[in-house]
Amino acid sequence: GKAGYPWFMLKEIDEQPQAVADTLLGRLGNRGEIVLDEVRISDEDLRGITKIFVIACGTAYHAGLIAKYAVEHWTRIPVEVELASEFRYRDPVLDRSTLVIVISQSGETMDTLMALRHAKEQQARVLAICNANGSTIPRESDAVLYTRAGPEVAVASTKGFLTQVVACYLVGLFLAQVRGLKYEDEVAAVVAELRKLPDQVREVLAGVESVRELGRSLATESTILFLGRHVGYPVALEGALKLKELAYIHAEGFAAGELKHGSIALIGQGTPVIVVAPSPHGRESLHGKVVSNIQEVRARGARTIVIAEEGDDEVLPYADHVIRVPRTPTLLAPVVTTVPLQILACEIADTRGLDVDMPRNLAKSVTVE
Ligand code: BG6
Numbered sequence: 001g002k003a004g005y006p007w008f009m010l011k012e013i014d015e016q017p018q019a020v021a022d023t024l025l026g027r028l029g030n031r032g033e034i035v036l037d038e039v040r041i042s043d044e045d046l047r048g049i050t051k052i053f054v055i056a057c058g059t060a061y062h063a064g065l066i067a068k069y070a071v072e073h074w075t076r077i078p079v080e081v082e083l084a085s086e087f088r089y090r091d092p093v094l095d096r097s098t099l100v101i102v103i104s105q106s107g108e109t110m111d112t113l114m115a116l117r118h119a120k121e122q123q124a125r126v127l128a129i130c131n132a133n134g135s136t137i138p139r140e141s142d143a144v145l146y147t148r149a150g151p152e153v154a155v156a157s158t159k160g161f162l163t164q165v166v167a168c169y170l171v172g173l174f175l176a177q178v179r180g181l182k183y184e185d186e187v188a189a190v191v192a193e194l195r196k197l198p199d200q201v202r203e204v205l206a207g208v209e210s211v212r213e214l215g216r217s218l219a220t221e222s223t224i225l226f227l228g229r230h231v232g233y234p235v236a237l238e239g240a241l242k243l244k245e246l247a248y249i250h251a252e253g254f255a256a257g258e259l260k261h262g263s264i265a266l267i268g269q270g271t272p273v274i275v276v277a278p279s280p281h282g283r284e285s286l287h288g289k290v291v292s293n294i295q296e297v298r299a300r301g302a303r304t305i306v307i308a309e310e311g312d313d314e315v316l317p318y319a320d321h322v323i324r325v326p327r328t329p330t331l332l333a334p335v336v337t338t339v340p341l342q343i344l345a346c347e348i349a350d351t352r353g354l355d356v357d358m359p360r361n362l363a364k365s366v367t368v369e
Helices: 008-014 016-024 043-047 058-075 110-121 136-140 159-179 181-206 208-217 232-247 284-299 334-351
Strands: 051-056 079-083 098-104 125-130 143-146 223-228 250-255 272-276 303-309 321-325
Touching: 008 016, 008 334, 016 159, 016 181, 043 159, 051 058, 051 110, 058 079, 058 098, 058 159, 058 181, 058 232, 098 110, 098 159, 110 125, 110 136, 125 136, 125 159, 143 159, 159 181, 159 334, 181 321, 181 334, 208 321, 208 334, 223 232, 223 284, 232 250, 232 272, 232 334, 272 284, 272 334, 284 303, 303 334, 321 334
Parallel strands: 051 079, 051 098, 098 125, 125 143, 223 250, 223 272, 272 303, 303 321
Antiparallel strands: none
8 A cells, every 4th residue: 555655656766775675685796796686697698798788668768878977987888778669770889898787667668679589599698686476577588686675556657767777886896706707996985975975865855845946936837848967868868767757748858068069058047957966076077067057057047956965055146945964975866956956846746736656647657669
């Protein structure tokens, strides 16, 4: 049941600290190493990988986009992310030294399954990141890393998504570890940060009421735009998708730097623009660029809503509203910055009198191509 919540989605949003903790459970070793007993591809084969594809649909695809930043950074292996429905129609270059990571909450999405089969025919190694135990996608893969989100009932994925992102970090760090001791210290440092994530998600959830109030103020908008850079870009895409799915509001996510190349024309007086700001403690240029993007859209009349790290005061002069998230390393930030966007979409849909758990035209698991 809904355990007293009006919507399964709200319950599942609240379950995220536990879901993230469960997904990490037993996979972080005492010496700061990654322990993935379920990945049954030999270390030798993992060392021979020269290219990675991440394949998924919908929200899971956004987890894949985040994976690209982290996995390439930690492993120095080139990573391509592709929508499952596009992948096999363009004759991708795959062989034995290619690792294909398929991400699917349900493990039954037909587009993803067909992409997986195509990859296997081409001799690629396939690793599934999946939530549903014993479902088709992990059964047909060479290896599986289960997210441990528990059953997800709401059609729009929340804890499924957050645990997919965490599982991608684990895979990236594991590959870095298997492939060379050069990265050992870095792996241990990130592991220490991963351990903090459940509490940090809890911190974001403690601020739920002010995010809901903001959501109510946005419920009659006809267009809402989302901006992000680096890993904030897939988070912006995910925020926009959630809003489209649940509230039936026109929403788009943009790479903050690309806006000026066309889409900035959409911004008029009062257009809400939600910006995912990176940590000011990460690469200085990244944060500075996003601050100027906020300035640019505001100068054109946008109502700016900024998701910013605790203590980031540089955004204040240009933000009409700030949503705070705890300090995390840049690559891990999506685990905290996505949460307010989930709450916003949920609240906006609820205020509009819509069925949050069962949006029109959508199904939890799509088993046709
Ligand atoms: C859909 C769902 O069509 O499939 C989305 O409505 C979901 O919410 C997508 O993200 C992918 O599903 P899965 O189970 O493969 O992660």
